[in-house]
Amino acid sequence: MARMGNLVILVLCLLGFLVAQNRAAYTPVDNYLIDCGASQKTTVDGRDFQSDSQSSSLLSTSQAILVTTASASVPSDLYLTARVFVKQSSYTFNIQQEGRHWVRLYFYPVPHPVYDLKSALFSVTTEKFVLLHNFSMKVDATASTYLFKEYLINVTSDSLTLTFAPMNSSIAFINAIEVVSVPDLLTSNVPMVLSPLGSFTGLPEIALETTYRLNVGGQKLTPKNDTLGRTWASDQSYLSLNSSAQNISVPASSINYPSSGTVTAEIAPNYVYATAEEMGNANVSNENFNITWAFSVDPDFSYFVRMHFCDIVSKALNEFVFNVFINSQTAINNLDLSSKTSQLATAYYTDFVVNGTGSSKLTVSIGPSSLDNGGSNAILNGLEIMKMSNEAGSLDGPYSVDGIIPGASKSSTKVGPIVGSVVGAAAALVLLAGGYYCFLRAPKSKSKHSPPAWLPLPLHGGNSHSMGSKVSTISHKSGTGSYVSSAQSNLGRYFTFAEIQEATNKFDESLLLGVGGFGKVYQGQLEDGTKVAVKRGNPRSEQGLTEFQTEIEMLSKLRHRHLVSLIGYCEEHCEMILVYEYMANGPLRSHLYGSNLPSLSWKQRLEVCIGAARGLHYLHTGAAQGIIHRDVKTTNILLDENLVAKVADFGLSKTGPTLDQTHVSTAVKGSFGYLDPEYFRRQQLTEKSDVYSFGVVLLEVLCARPALNPVLPREQVNIAEWAMHYQKKGMLDQIIDSHLAGTINPGSLKKFGETAEKCLEEQGIDRPAMGDVLWNLEYAYQLQETAMRNDPDENSTNHIAEIPLRYTQPEPFDTSIIDRGSDDDLADATTSAVFSQLVNPRGR
Numbered sequence: 001m002a003r004m005g006n007l008v009i010l011v012l013c014l015l016g017f018l019v020a021q022n023r024a025a026y027t028p029v030d031n032y033l034i035d036c037g038a039s040q041k042t043t044v045d046g047r048d049f050q051s052d053s054q055s056s057s058l059l060s061t062s063q064a065i066l067v068t069t070a071s072a073s074v075p076s077d078l079y080l081t082a083r084v085f086v087k088q089s090s091y092t093f094n095i096q097q098e099g100r101h102w103v104r105l106y107f108y109p110v111p112h113p114v115y116d117l118k119s120a121l122f123s124v125t126t127e128k129f130v131l132l133h134n135f136s137m138k139v140d141a142t143a144s145t146y147l148f149k150e151y152l153i154n155v156t157s158d159s160l161t162l163t164f165a166p167m168n169s170s171i172a173f174i175n176a177i178e179v180v181s182v183p184d185l186l187t188s189n190v191p192m193v194l195s196p197l198g199s200f201t202g203l204p205e206i207a208l209e210t211t212y213r214l215n216v217g218g219q220k221l222t223p224k225n226d227t228l229g230r231t232w233a234s235d236q237s238y239l240s241l242n243s244s245a246q247n248i249s250v251p252a253s254s255i256n257y258p259s260s261g262t263v264t265a266e267i268a269p270n271y272v273y274a275t276a277e278e279m280g281n282a283n284v285s286n287e288n289f290n291i292t293w294a295f296s297v298d299p300d301f302s303y304f305v306r307m308h309f310c311d312i313v314s315k316a317l318n319e320f321v322f323n324v325f326i327n328s329q330t331a332i333n334n335l336d337l338s339s340k341t342s343q344l345a346t347a348y349y350t351d352f353v354v355n356g357t358g359s360s361k362l363t364v365s366i367g368p369s370s371l372d373n374g375g376s377n378a379i380l381n382g383l384e385i386m387k388m389s390n391e392a393g394s395l396d397g398p399y400s401v402d403g404i405i406p407g408a409s410k411s412s413t414k415v416g417p418i419v420g421s422v423v424g425a426a427a428a429l430v431l432l433a434g435g436y437y438c439f440l441r442a443p444k445s446k447s448k449h450s451p452p453a454w455l456p457l458p459l460h461g462g463n464s465h466s467m468g469s470k471v472s473t474i475s476h477k478s479g480t481g482s483y484v485s486s487a488q489s490n491l492g493r494y495f496t497f498a499e500i501q502e503a504t505n506k507f508d509e510s511l512l513l514g515v516g517g518f519g520k521v522y523q524g525q526l527e528d529g530t531k532v533a534v535k536r537g538n539p540r541s542e543q544g545l546t547e548f549q550t551e552i553e554m555l556s557k558l559r560h561r562h563l564v565s566l567i568g569y570c571e572e573h574c575e576m577i578l579v580y581e582y583m584a585n586g587p588l589r590s591h592l593y594g595s596n597l598p599s600l601s602w603k604q605r606l607e608v609c610i611g612a613a614r615g616l617h618y619l620h621t622g623a624a625q626g627i628i629h630r631d632v633k634t635t636n637i638l639l640d641e642n643l644v645a646k647v648a649d650f651g652l653s654k655t656g657p658t659l660d661q662t663h664v665s666t667a668v669k670g671s672f673g674y675l676d677p678e679y680f681r682r683q684q685l686t687e688k689s690d691v692y693s694f695g696v697v698l699l700e701v702l703c704a705r706p707a708l709n710p711v712l713p714r715e716q717v718n719i720a721e722w723a724m725h726y727q728k729k730g731m732l733d734q735i736i737d738s739h740l741a742g743t744i745n746p747g748s749l750k751k752f753g754e755t756a757e758k759c760l761e762e763q764g765i766d767r768p769a770m771g772d773v774l775w776n777l778e779y780a781y782q783l784q785e786t787a788m789r790n791d792p793d794e795n796s797t798n799h800i801a802e803i804p805l806r807y808t809q810p811e812p813f814d815t816s817i818i819d820r821g822s823d824d825d826l827a828d829a830t831t832s833a834v835f836s837q838l839v840n841p842r843g844r
Contacts, residue, residue, distance in 0.1 A: 026227045026266055029097035030181040034058070036174050037067040037081030044078055045223045049176060052083065060090040068112045078176040079108035079146050084115055085122075085172040088405070090163040093179045095155050100187055102229070103153055103162070104178035108146040109137050115171055122172030123165045125401045126153060129207040130394035133404060134167055146175075148231075150210040151395070152182070152386065165405055182228055183266050191304060191351035194329050198681040200353040208304055208386040209395045212295055214238065216308075216380045217247035218275030226269050235277065235383070240292040240363075245277040248379075250312045256346040263347040272382040273310035273347045279368065279377050290325070290367035291378065297362045301387050301395075302668070305352045305364065308382030311337040311344050322378035325365040326354055328710040328717055334369045353388070355672050355680060391669060493568030493579070500524070500570050500577055504534050513586070518548070518651065523582065532567060533583065537576035548576045548651070558622075562615030564638055564648040583646065585639035588612075588697075592634065592704045592737075599739040602748070604643060605701045606781040611645030612637045613774040616694060619647070620687045620770050628654045628685055632693035633674050633707070634700050654685060673707030673718065678764050688764035691773060695759025699723045702752065704737035720760050727753045748784035751776060 035042040035049035042049040052067065068082055095101070105124065109117035117137070124132040131151055153160070160179060164172040191200045215221050215232035223229040239245060255270035257263050277291055297303060305326060314320065317338040324332040331352055340348045354362065364383060368376030392400040495503075503524035504511055513521045519538040525531055537548060552569055559565065570577040585591070588608060591600050600608070619627045629636075630652040638648045652669050668680050674696045676689035696707050699719050707719050716722045726732050732753045736744065755776045761767045768776075 026183065028181040030093070030095055030101060030179060032058075032093050032177070032179040034091075034177045035078055035081065036083040036176055037069070039067075039081075042077050044076055045229070047223075047229070049078065055091075058091045058093060060092065061087075068110050068115075068117075074108060074146060076106075078106050079110070080175075082108065082110050082117065082173045082175045084112070084117070085164050085166060085174075088163065088165045089172070090161050091177065092159055092161045095158050095160055095181075097181050098156055098158075099154065099184055100152055100182045101155050101160065102178055102180040102182060103131070103151040103160075104176075104180075105131070105149045105151075105174060106146070106176035107137060107149070107173070108175050109173070110175070117171070117173050119170070120173055121167045121170035123167055123404050124172075125163045125165070125405060126207075127157075127161055128393050128401065129153060129389055130392070130396055130399060130401055130404060131207075131209070133394065133396040133399060135396070150230075152187070152208040152210070154187075154204050154207070163405060178229075180229065185261075185264060186228070186266055189349075189351050191353045192331075193353045193355070193677075193680055194326060194331060198677055200681060202683050203304075203353075207389040207393070207395060210384070211297065211303070211387050212238070212383065212385040214293075214383045215272050215275060216382055217245075217277040218249065218271065221269065221271055225271050227265050232272060232382070235293060238293040238295060239277075240294050244280045245291045246280045247275060248278055248312060249275040250345065254312075254345050255310060256343060258341065258346060258348075263349060267349055268308050268347065268382050270347075272308055273345075274312065274381075276310065276312060276379045276381040278313055278379045290365040291380070292363055292365040293383065295362045295364075295385060296360055297385075298356075298387065299358045299360050300356055300398075301390060302356050303354045303362060304384075304386040304388055305354055305362075306349055306382075306384040306386075307352075307364070307380060308347070308349045308384075309335075309337055309340075309379065310347050310381045311341070311379070312381075313377060313379055314338075314344055317342075317344065320377050321369045321371050322376075323367050323369050325363075325367070325714070326352060327359075327363055328365070328714065330714060334371050349382075355668060355675060358672065495568050495570040495577070495579060497570055497572040497575055497577075499527075500534060500536075500575075500579075502527075503532065507536065516649075524579070530567075531582035531584075533580045535578045535580065548578070552578070558619075558627075560615060560618045560622075561644070562611045562646050563618065564646045580648070583638035583648075584641040585643060587635045588637040588639060588645065589634035589700070591639065592700060593706070599704075599737070600643075602740050602744045603781070603784055606748075606752075606777065606784060608637070608639065608643065608645040609698060609701055610774065610777045610781060612647055612697070613694065613770060613777055615645070615647035616690055617770040617774050619653075620690070626655075626687060628687055629690050629693075630654055630685065631670050631674075632690050632697060633671050634697055637697065671707075673720075676764065677762060686764055687770065688767045691759050691767045691770055692761075692764075694770070694773065695756050695767075696720055698752065698756040698759065702732075702737065702740075702756070703735055704739070724757060724760060727757050745784045748780045751780035751783060755780065 032055075033047055033049040034055045035051060036055075038049070038051045039053070040051050041054070042051070068084060069080060074080060103126070109120070111117075119136065119138060121134060121136045122132075123130065123134060129151075131149070137145070137147060162177065162179075164174060166172045187203060191203065192198065193200045213230060213232050214235040216235045218232075218234065220234050221230075221232035223231060226232070236242070252270045252274040255273045257265070257270075279291065307324065318336065319338075321334045321336045323330060324335055332350065337346075337348060338344075362385065364380075366378035366380050368378055387395055389395050390398070392398055392403070394400060501507070503526055504522045507520075507522055511523045513523050513533060515521070516535075519536045522534045522536065523531065524534045552566065564583065565581045567579045567581060569579060591597050616629060616632065619629055627650075629647065629650065631649060632647070636647065636649040638646050640646065668675065668683055670676075670679075670689075670693070674693040676692040678692075679685050679689045696719065700707060703719060703723060705719060708717060709719075710717055715725075723732065723735060726735050733744075733746075733749060736749075755768075755773060758766075758768050759773060
């Protein structure tokens with residue numbers, strides 16, 4: 001009987017072993033492993049990489065591709081050899097299973113007697129996504145390095161093409177490539193977005209690049225220890241304060257995965273869940289005592305953040321709960337792992353999307369909760385941070401695949417060799433001509449390996465980045481600035497680069513007004529004495545081409561007293577320069593906080609808000625489709641010498657939906673803290689997205705503080721959440737700017753607060769139109785001006801949707817007004833008469 005019992009135990013153990021083996025033995029359907037330049041198969045971490053001869057059928061060409069061999073010591077045999085491309089070349093992989101695939105690239109500039117791989121300048125793309133743009137591994141001759149890049153791309157066709165494109169007559173190279181399918185479970189979870197919390201639904205259309213992957217509390221894990229061949233680094237170098245955390249571990253065999261199958265070893269190996277960081281001083285009673293990890297990120301991109309948890313601390317269920325923060329914002333409040341897993345030592349994970357904040361730092365923190373009944377503690381077992389592709393489908397800069405390799409994203413067709421030669425020769429001539437133009441115009445002091453300057457915008461018949469046929473007929477006189485001759489373009493004055501230099505005293509830094517993502521802004525003066533603001537694009541950053549085009553296209557159509565006017569542009573010498581009317585008093589934000597400028601009175605602030613609302617209302621209703629600004633904030637509302645407000649910066653603007661549409665589908669862009677949460681979750685843009693952003697502006701005007709301030713206590717970080725908490729309690733007067741204390745009429749404040757509250761409604765359909773916002777702001781102004789003391793309940797914006805729009809709809813865009821003010825300008829001659837139409841109903 002005992003022998004039978006032993007046999008049963010042996011069988012159960014064997015079955016358990018087989019189950020564990022089956023879990024670990026994930027076999028990818030697509031599994032391309034190439035050791036580029038190798039003469040024979042290479043085995044690394046138990047995986048066999050094909051040699052060049054075995055993978056040659058995957059290459060688009062075999063011409064001018066050299067094989068080199070490294071003599072230096074490298075961390076992996078995959079870096080010993082490389083393929084060098086002297087012209088654009090591609091690998092095409094047949095895909096048997098559509099879905100997410102790893103694309104892993106290995107780079108090491110192996111020495112070669114002819115080609116200097118360290119100075120190679122090239123781009124790497126797929127059909128839809130830019131993986132690397134103008135990439136180079138320039139390093140010290142004595143400090144050679146290697147680089148590993150990992151991407152997660154959703155392949156929706158039967159093939160995947162990787163293109164290596166040498167830039168600026170340089171070369172390209174690659175040491176090894178992996179293209180490996182991953183299980184659907186890996187990205188099946190719907191991530192949450194922050195501020196406010198909601199679901200993100202656009203992940204399948206986005207490519208991801210691994211930025212950080214950490215085995216928190218443990219040692220580095222190699223692909224040997226991971227069923228999907230991932231590397232997990234130690235977290236120690238990312239801790240903000242080492243003493244705040246202590247690592248703990250249990251045997252990996254003790255880790256459980258949920259029987260539901262929602263978490264498996266493909267999500268993360270049990271080695272990750274078997275280690276963690278916990279509070280360095282467990283049982284601490286201070287809720288503000290957190291463990292924080294800090295990471296450097298690209299401020300222009302959004303990030304996918306995955307956190308792995310496993311309670312390997314508790315002795316029984318429901319022993320502790322804790323809080324999780326991202327960028328000082330609450331991501332998970334009172335996380336109780338027991339309620340998620342129903343047992344100890346069980347794997348659990350959660351995903352978040354963090355929109356670009358304009359900051360180069362991303363922080364993740366865990367800390368004790370006030371609800372923790374036991375000893376206060378918090379743990380984290382693993383962390384993954386991945387960059388998300390932008391609207392252009394790029395993971396490296398603002399350019400799309402077509403912007404780097406024209407026509408690359410279009411399906412190719414087979415043509416005869418004669419036609420192919422003619423097309424190839426024509427393309428080569430165009431590229432050579434463009435390159436020669438930039439070479440002649442570029443400053444001679446530039447290094448031959450410097451990133452190429454922007455190609456000139458084809459406003460004069462070029463075709464590399466077309467803005468539409470309507471701009472192809474523009475002409476200008478050589479040597480002197482003149483207005484464009486094409487009546488249908490209305491792009492304003494064309495300035496020569498010499499004129500711009502003269503106007504800005506050769507871009508004298510003492511005339512610098514500010515610096516933005518596009519470049520620097522200088523004060524200038526034209527030959528006739530007109531003061532202007534000159535925005536000069538920074539070619540080295542390779543950002544702003546799309547914004548440059550959009551700004552010209554949008555502002556060439558618009559003329560309104562409350563929109564900053566575009567005077568002209570310059571695209572000579574490979575420069576991208578915009579010239580605007582000069583706004584003497586700068587951005588609204590500078591008059592609210594962060595400077596020594598005199599504080600604005602409540603009446604002046606209302607006038608500014610009304611002016612900005614008029615500009616936005618004109619944008620939304622002045623054309624058949626209207627225009628959505630998409631970046632409304634206090635730095636994009638400028639004040640002239642009379643403190644008249646004008647909306648500026650139309651680089652992100654979009655034409656609104658047509659009559660048969662409810663929204664415009666587009667990737668999320670804008671400024672964190674001002675983003676419409678509905679637009680952020682659904683990527684569906686409407687005019688109500690501007691209304692939400694304007695609601696945040698109203699609160700900044702009232703409270704004189706930034707939209708986001710991470711140094712404040714958690715509940716005060718986001719001005720919209722913080723101020724609405726007080727507004728709904730009827731206590732908004734307690735958080736207003738101290739300079740306004742005792743100066744605001746209660747009725748005016750109530751109307752203003754209600755208007756901001758309606759603008760910040762969660763659902764766009766519940767927000768008012770900008771015309772209604774304008775009417776209510778004018779009413780708040782009238783209450784302040786006439787010092788009314790009665791409670792304006794009958795006009796409360798709690799019923800704003802029922803208020804008839806009495807503000808006159810602007811006339812459709814009229815390009816004939818390009819050189820004169822509109823009738824609306826004349827009617828709105830002074831800000832002091834900001835509600836004159838309200839006093840005289842006939843004026844409406």
